[in-house]
Amino acid sequence: MKERIKAVRKHPDINLSQEEFGKRVGVKGNTIGNYELGLRNPSEAVIFSICREFNVNESWLRTGNGKMFNPMSEDEELDLYVGRISGGADEFKKNLIKTLCKLSEDEWDVLKKIISEMK
Known part of the structure; x- marks a missing residue:
């Protein structure tokens, strides 16, 4: 183990x-x-x-049998990542998540456009 x-x-x-x-x-x-x-x-x-x-x-x-991690839904995976960030010490990550959560639908559309143009 x-x-x-x-x-x-x-x-x-x-x-x-x-x-x-x-x-x-x-x-x-x-x-x-x-x-x-x-x-x-x-x-x-x-x-x-x-x-x-x-x-x-x-x-x-x-x-040692099986896979290391249990399968998760996308929502469970997101909850896990957000939980790790909120429990950590990285203020940038915390502030980024909080800022994203406050975006309006129009702001999300602008962000999607910016990211798609970066590809």
Whole structure:
């Protein structure tokens, strides 16, 4: 399991330090380090937290069987990304999401036009 915990933490969509990953699942960063080195095994609660927080397939995390992540609808995927941004420290990302949420339909049309012209 040690390699799989590290794979989740370092996945490009997650990419957290041991400290940041630990905060998200309710343990200290050095505890995550111990899991990744195989010095300790995560409790059932930590396994559940990893799966819940990062949409990880529990069977894959425990055994390596199946896919790393559970399938998600587009809305669930969007909720997950927005949740990561709102829980993070990057103020630019937070402000960008808030600004986009305030756009009128006409402003969305202008933005679509600008982006299509950038292609």
